[in-house]
Amino acid sequence: MINQWKAVLFDLDGTLLDSEWFYYKAWKKALETHGFALESYVWLNEFAGTTDRQAFELLRNKYGLKADPETFFSEVRANVAQQHEKEVVPLMPGAADLLSFLHHRGVTMAVVTSSKRPVATYHLEKNGIKHYFRVLVTRTEVDRPKPDPEPYDLCVAQLKLEKADCLALEDSVTGTTAAKAAQLTCFGVQTHESIRQKLNADLTFDNLHEVREYLED
Template identity: 35%
Template sequence: MALNFPIKGALFDMDGLLLDSERLFMETLVQSTEPIGISKEDTEAFFVTLVGTSNKETSKHLSSFLPNHVEVTIFEAEWRNLYRARVEEGVPVKPHVRPLLIGLQGAGIPMCVVTSTVSRVAQKKLSKAGLDEFFRGVVAGDEVIANKPDPEPYLRGAAVLGLEASECAAFEDSDVGTTAARRAGCLTYQVPDLRPAGVALPNLDQYVVKDLREAGCHLGVLSKALT
């Protein structure tokens, strides 16, 4: 299959890009904050500021968002336990993911996941979604020194494939992740998912697409007639 761009590898964010897990994470946060008097609207507006951040950054933001009488460590542990229980039930795969992965696989393009999620959880999510078979490896948030928006995760992902980042296409949903991919030198597609209201997309010479189908068609691994 002839590609529109001479890429040799593909690097994928996971939450909010391959899996609809960000929405699930937001729903469980709403469940956790409603009993302490925080509205659904305020919680959802807060959550979108967390998209793409590491666990450490999430904890920092939580401490400034929650009321003073709430013990942040206990709250976060209970929230994450609730989320993990939902993950055990399965996480929905985002639209057009499988056709794109199959198309890249058919074109002989090796793939790696680059995520801020810790390794154990990332592996479990991918396995439950039936996507793990497509990827040569996973670069997780607990395996790097500097998380996104630092380029390290994407540089590491390219190295897993035996490639330079400039030889890879990256697929992201968040501004933080898109920044990391572009800093690494990847050809980058951004598929915006959950976003803060009124916040413009960064201008990083990325391709902004409505979904992964559009990205696949633009890259040349999906046919508009078949997707």
């Protein structure tokens, strides 16, 4: 099955990295100082895959958050820094196996993320997987982040491949929308069934182990 594609393009947070809970804790703590309680199911359903600015605008417009954005982001960054001192954001289950599988079959790999480049690079290096990826497209390089197709369009252009030769892996509605808008085949990978059912994907899987099994078959 993997012979159908020359490249696999990975989303980062929630797809390669088990980071949604990590960032949820940082945002939740910051929001509590402004009298706002953020439930985990709301975070997963509405904020996964968004940029910080997109998430803040949603909180302000839909939920009435009154915080100053720069002050708020400083609080989030401080929380993230404290958490980094205590824990490493791990890979998603099956990620290392899938990367090795694709590498040994000569499949080109890239990362397309809404995180900024320094953050994405830090996590890829910390987990020892940066060398797998030929291209890294982040929020830093684009004017219009996901759900706009620009990040995926840029990645495919940098890889110098046809879109039909590229497979995208995403865990969020924001990400799958971007991949499909870029006219890519997209697999949704999401453990939470309620979110998985909402993904705009060609196929959906519970985890990366299942993706690897499918591609091997």
